[in-house]
Amino acid sequence: MIVYLPDGRPWPGQLGEAALDVLELRPAEVVLPEATVRDERGGRLFNGSTLMFDPSAGGGPLADAVADQQARAFGVTNTAFHVQRALRFASALLGHPLPRLLVRIGMHDQPRRWRGGHYRLPRSSLTDEPATLSSAGEVHLGGGAGFLPTPDGSRYFHAPAHNAAIICHEVGHHLCRHTADFRLNRLRPPENQTNRKIALDEGTADVLTAILLGTPDIYGWHRGTLAEGDQRRRKLQPRWTMAHFVGGRDQDPHADGTVWASACWSARERVTATGAGAARFDAALLRGMESAGADADRLTEDALIQRRQFSRLLSAITQADPGIAPVVLAAMAEHGIRPDASNAALEDAARAVLTGEVGR
Ligand SMILES: [Zn+2]
Incomplete structure (x- = not known):
């Protein structure tokens, strides 16, 4: 099959051949061992067993019917590839599959x-x-809207199924739900869970995206018109610290999550620089998330507040691999994140440091 292979540049990626482990191919649906990927607009996208489609610059309402059909078929296969890759990455490190x-x-x-x-x-x-929604969780992608630039100056219809960053981020939420479970959904009735996301959820989904795409500029393609230092771009470098953290119900958890994602990215780079290998950090992150999700048996406000604390997840990561803990703690400290402090205390301390630097 043909898919977009991420190459760290702000565009959909390099078209290339990749392998996909498929259980069954239906007219508008690919069934994988770990996921089902379906185009809800119906029709027959797949004939036979070949999955070689043309991206057709994203298709869309201005494309002709044949091109739009190709773009939709490509979207399903491209999404299936990135979903399988992300889920297999996670299950290999956790030692078990996700739902x-x-x-x-x-x-x-x-x-x-x-x-x-x-x-x-x-x-x-x-x-x-x-x-009806699957109680294990679903990712929904829009059919697309608007146009994005490409390096050769042409326009590309922005279909999320063609955008690996969006796909990886949403799979990241599935990983969070079934490991750290920040909102304690496993203690709620399966048909009445909560979809509210906290900063750690958004930040972990962003750093997983960076790991899978191999770049800190995860949304460089569809947010490329925003300055690199604009927090809405959610680029994990330059360094975001707890001084940028806002917190509270009205704050966008994506913005606060950038602090966590940026700190994780720094820690991962620091671990890599010691020669330990990036996978060492990735494994500690995922196993730390799993252990951080394991300890509550009652759905209380206190338990939910605990799960919002950056320091708690940091401790879980360092406990998952004490061998890299000093390096991880040092990197996180540079973002104002250290163990045994509330988000508010970390925020105050980081702001005080900034004010001190300005006053000097
Ligand atoms: Zn999200």
């Missing part, structure tokens, strides 16, 4: 076209989500 993931493409395109993605669990209150 099956359902990925639905072409969702929420009414009344306005959607170029984003999200991760959803079932909940009982009224939403614009489908009546």
